[in-house]
Amino acid sequence: MTQPTSPxxxxxxxxxxxxxxxxxxxxxxxxxxxxxxxxxxxxxxxxxxxxxxxxxxQAAPAIERPASHEDAxxxxxxxxxxxxxxxxxxxxxxxxxxxxxxxxxxVPAWLVLGYRELLRVTExxxxxxxxxxxxxxxxxxxPDWPLRPMVEDNGSLLYREGDDHRRRAGAVGSALEAVxxxxxxxxxxxxxxxxxxxLSEGSRADLIADYAHPLPVLALSRVLGLSDxxxxxxxxAINDMVDGGPDALRGQIEVRGTMERLVARKRADPxxxxxxxxxxxxxxxxxxxxxxxxMVLTLAGHQPCTDWIGMTLWLLLxxxxxxxxxxxxxxxxxxAMHQVLRDHTPVQIFAGRFTTQDTVLGATRIPAGDLVxxxxxxxxxxxxxxxxxxxxxxxxxxxxxxxxxxxxxxxxYAGQWIAEVVAHTAVETLLEHLPDVELAVxxxxxxxxxxxxxxxxxxxxxxxxxxxSYTGGFGWD
Numbered sequence: 001m002t003q004p005t006s007p008x009x010x011x012x013x014x015x016x017x018x019x020x021x022x023x024x025x026x027x028x029x030x031x032x033x034x035x036x037x038x039x040x041x042x043x044x045x046x047x048x049x050x051x052x053x054x055x056x057x058q059a060a061p062a063i064e065r066p067a068s069h070e071d072a073x074x075x076x077x078x079x080x081x082x083x084x085x086x087x088x089x090x091x092x093x094x095x096x097x098x099x100x101x102x103x104x105x106x107v108p109a110w111l112v113l114g115y116r117e118l119l120r121v122t123e124x125x126x127x128x129x130x131x132x133x134x135x136x137x138x139x140x141x142x143p144d145w146p147l148r149p150m151v152e153d154n155g156s157l158l159y160r161e162g163d164d165h166r167r168r169a170g171a172v173g174s175a176l177e178a179v180x181x182x183x184x185x186x187x188x189x190x191x192x193x194x195x196x197x198x199l200s201e202g203s204r205a206d207l208i209a210d211y212a213h214p215l216p217v218l219a220l221s222r223v224l225g226l227s228d229x230x231x232x233x234x235x236x237a238i239n240d241m242v243d244g245g246p247d248a249l250r251g252q253i254e255v256r257g258t259m260e261r262l263v264a265r266k267r268a269d270p271x272x273x274x275x276x277x278x279x280x281x282x283x284x285x286x287x288x289x290x291x292x293x294x295m296v297l298t299l300a301g302h303q304p305c306t307d308w309i310g311m312t313l314w315l316l317l318x319x320x321x322x323x324x325x326x327x328x329x330x331x332x333x334x335x336a337m338h339q340v341l342r343d344h345t346p347v348q349i350f351a352g353r354f355t356t357q358d359t360v361l362g363a364t365r366i367p368a369g370d371l372v373x374x375x376x377x378x379x380x381x382x383x384x385x386x387x388x389x390x391x392x393x394x395x396x397x398x399x400x401x402x403x404x405x406x407x408x409x410x411x412x413y414a415g416q417w418i419a420e421v422v423a424h425t426a427v428e429t430l431l432e433h434l435p436d437v438e439l440a441v442x443x444x445x446x447x448x449x450x451x452x453x454x455x456x457x458x459x460x461x462x463x464x465x466x467x468x469s470y471t472g473g474f475g476w477d
Contacts, residue, residue: 063140066367069108072100075349075373075452082448084348084455088113088378097362097382101373103452105145107137109352109371110364113378115385115402117362121353121372122407128353128372130161130409135354136369149241149252150453151351151371156292158409165408171281172293175274176414179223181421188422191218192429200433200466204440207460208310211430213239216305219422223301224294225266225273226258234258238302245450259294263287300411301419307346307449307456308423312337313430314457315344318443333428337420341380345403348377348455376402377455433467 065072073091074080080087091099097114112118121128132153141148153159157168192215199205213235221231237258240251262275267287270276274297278290285293315336316323322339325331340346353372358365366372380386380401404411411419430437439446440461447458 063106063108064137065102065106065108069100069102072102072108074102074104075111076104076450080452081450084377085381088375088381092378092382096364098364098366103147105142105147107141107145107147107371109373110361110366111349111373111375111378112361113375113382114362115379115382115400118374118376118379118402119406120361121374122405122409125161125408127356127359129356130159130165130353132159132354134356134369135371137371144249146245146248147351147452149248154252154292154295155288156296157289158296167283168285168289168293169408169412171278171283171285172297173412173414174281175277176223176297176412176418178277179274179414179418181417184219184223184418184421185425187222188215188219188425189429191215192426193433196430196433196467199464203466204461204463207313207430207437207462208306208457209459212306212309212313212426212460215309215426216422217302220298220301223274223418224262224297225271225275226262230258230262234298234302238299241299255295255298256291259291259298262294263290297415301415303454303456304346305419305422307454308337308340308419309426310457310460311340311344311346311455312423312427314446314460315340316427316431317437317439317460317462333424333431337423337427341403342401343380344455345377345380345401346455347403347405347453348375349453350374350376350405351453374402374405376405434464437462437464 073087075087091101091111092113097112097117099111099113101109101111103109112121132151135151157165157172160168192211195211195215199210205211214232217231217235217238218228220226221228226234234255237251237254240247241255263279264287266273266275267279270280275290275294278285278293279287312333316326322331322336326333326336351371351373353374355366355368355370355372357368359368360366361372380403385400404416440463446460449456449458
C-alpha cells in the first residue's frame with residue numbers, strides 16, 4: 001500500500017485524522033468498643049423536630065454567550081444533521097473561513113472552515129493548544145453535558161502536548177506499525193464472509209447494523225487483543241459516546257471498563273497484540289495511560305471506519321453513474337472510498353483546540369481560552385482548493401483533503417493504513433458476494449446520525465439475492 005501524504009502534499013492516497021473513583025479511608029482510626037451505659041432515669045420526651053422547608057435545587061449557571069455569537073448557527077438539529085454541506089456553505093458565505101457556532105446547550109465555539117486556516121491551527125500548537133483545561137467555559141458547563149466525553153481531558157494522548165504527547169504517540173504508533181496488514185486483510189475478509197453468510201439467510205438487511213457496525217470492531221478487537229464477544233459488546237457504547245446523546249456518559253464508562261480489564265489481563269499474560277506492545281514499550285506507559293490511549297484507538301478505529309464503509313456503499317447504491325463506471329472498469333472501490341473522504345468525510349468536525357492567547361485567524365479575532373473546532377468536512381470543500389462548482393470537484397476530485405487531520409495530532413499513518421485495509425476489504429467482499437444489492441427504500445428516506453462530530457447513516461436497508469445462489473462473485477477493483 002502506498003504511504004499516505006499530509007494535506008500539504010496532496011496525493012491519491014489518504015492524508016495525515018488525529019479521550020474518580022471513590023475509595024474508603026483504610027487509615028482512619030478504629031472507633032472504641034461501646035460500653036454499657038449506667039442505668040439512669042428516662043429523659044423527658046422531646047418534641048419531634050420540624051422538617052426543614054425543602055429548598056429549590058440550584059440551577060446550573062447560564063452559558064455565557066459573547067456578542068460575537070449572538071446570531072451564531074447551531075451545529076445540531078434536523079437541518080445540520082441532514083444537509084451539513086449547506087450549513088458550511090452558508091457559514092462560509094456569511095463569516096468567511098472561521099465562523100461562530102453553537103453546540104448543544106447553547107455552548108459557543110469557533111468552527112474553522114478554511115483549508116489554509118485549518119493547516120495553521122493544526123500546525124501552531126503554541127497558540128492553538130490541545131489541553132482542554134484552558135477552556136474558560138468549564139465552570140459553566142453542566143456535569144451531564146452530553147458532549148463532555150468528547151471535549152474534556154480524559155488523560156489520553158489526545159490532550160497531551162510537547163514531549164509528553166510525543167512519548168505517548170510514539171508508543172501507540174509503534175504498536176500499530178507492528179500489525180501485519182496482510183493478516184489484517186485476511187482476518188477482515190473472514191469476518192466479512194461470516195457476516196455475509198448470516199445476511200444470506202434472507203434477502204433483506206440493514207447494511208449499517210448488520211455489516212458495517214460489527215465488522216470494524218471485530219477487526220480492531222483482533223489488533224488490540226480483545227475477544228470477538230468483547231468487541232461486539234463495545235459497539236453500542238461507542239455509538240452512544242460519539243453521538244453525544246443522553247447515554248454518552250454511560251457509554252464512556254463502559255468503554256473504559258472494558259479497557260481496564262484488557263490491560264490487567266495483558267499485563268499478567270502478554271500476547272502478540274497492540275495492547276501488550278504498548279505495555280512493554282520503552283516509553284514506560286502506566287496502566288492508566290495505556291487504558292486512556294486504548295480508548296482513543298477504539299473510538300478512532302471503530303466508528304469512523306464504520307461510517308466510511310457505510311458511506312462508500314451509500315455512494316455506490318445511490319450514484320448509478322458511478323456504479324456503472326465501476327462495473328465497466330473505469331473506476332474502483334478505492335476511488336469511491338477516497339471520494340467519500342473528500343465529499344462526505346466520516347469525521348466532519350473534531351473538538352478541538354483551545355486558544356492560549358488572543359489571536360486572529362482568517363480575519364476573525366478569537367479570545368484566549370475559547371474552543372476552536374476543526375471543520376474537516378468544511379475544509380475539504382473550501383473553494384480555495386476546490387474552485388469547480390463552488391467547492392465540488394470533478395469526477396476524480398482533488399487530492400488534498402483533511403479527513404485524517406494534520407500536524408502532530410493527526411491520525412498515525414499506521415492507523416490510516418489499517419483503516420483503509422478494513423474498509424476496502426469490507427466493501428469489496430460485500431460487492432463480490434452480493435453483486436445485485438440495491439436500496440430497499442427511496443434514497444431520500446435515509447436518515448443521518450445526530451452526532452455533530454461524525455457523518456454517517458443510521459441505517460442502510462437493502463435487498464439482494466442471497467450469496468449462496470451464486471457460483472462466483474464479480475471483481476470490482
